[in-house]
Amino acid sequence: MPPPSTPASDPPPGSVNVNSLSVPQLRALQTRLSSELEHLTSSHAKLRAAQSKFRDCVRSINEGVVGSEKKGTSGKDDILVPLTSSLYVKGKLADREKVLVDVGTGFYVEKTAQKATEFYEDKIKGLESNLTELEKIVQTKSSQQRLFEDALRQKLLSEGATSSAAAAAGGG
Template identity: 75%
Template sequence: MSQNAPSSDGAPQGSGASLTPPPPTPTQHYGTGFQLSVWYGDKFPANHPQPVNLASLSIPQLRALQTRLTSELEHLTTSHTKLRAAQAKFRDCVRSINDGVTGNEKKGTAGRDEILVPLTSSLYVKGRLTDREKVLVDVGTGFYVEKTASKAVAFYEDKVKGLEANLQELEKIVQAKSSQLRIVEETLRQKMLAEGAPQAATG
């Protein structure tokens, strides 16, 4: 998708940044005129994008672009936090299988069938393991699949690795988006100083 023309409010048109799959890191140009390539939506051009010459934009357009980039950055940061939390839960599943089901001699759980079954985050009942070889794995959308303990560990470890790859890509996008926002804010400050406009909402 080629660079969209500014809309009636002065902001380039397009949807928010897509996370699945992660978009490529936007290319930035630090040459004359503070040119900056800004991509929106989940479709990107096969060739090089058309850069936006920030120096040619008006103050309202720069403010609109600043608002859009800030919103996208907040969304990406929130998504990163949620993905990191999901990864931590999968790691907890691996530890629970190794320590609670298979058993860990160092932690004194090897050969012990007694467990505490959580009913809520702070309420437990005593239980007893009847099978240390198999577990039920939540594979999403309310479906559970019976797996051996070793296959369940492999399943969750694959989830952890997959999320790590997504997180690394997302971190690159967040860094690029943050850099874009800083360039836009600096250009806006310079233009407002040059035109003698009040410096409001630029930081």
């Protein structure tokens, strides 16, 4: 015998019927969702920026260290060292075999160029999966916010119609 199925109109367990909420409750939920969406959007932008920096690191390794090996230039290659995103100073590559990798919180680890590239590519892939999950959450929260906005609009319209009907009946 198949298990009993619930009708499609039944809400999932733990959910609340939006139409049963009062106007202040809907406004509070809408405000909270707006705040959450703002935070999630900001986090998304920060993760994209971090991913971009890791891609820059891979490019720097490929162009600066690996690229100079392929060109067959001398062991002390001239390079531009980034101090900020827009300020570079001239430098010389002391060792093409090893690079320092920022592993976070001010710690650096010496790695080969290949291992450093693998490290940064793993970081990029990890951030990509986090970004995908975050995008799903943002979409869900956005649809919830639209649902609350629609319910709030309906409540305000129905309250406006009720109060205007009461005023018309009392004023006649």
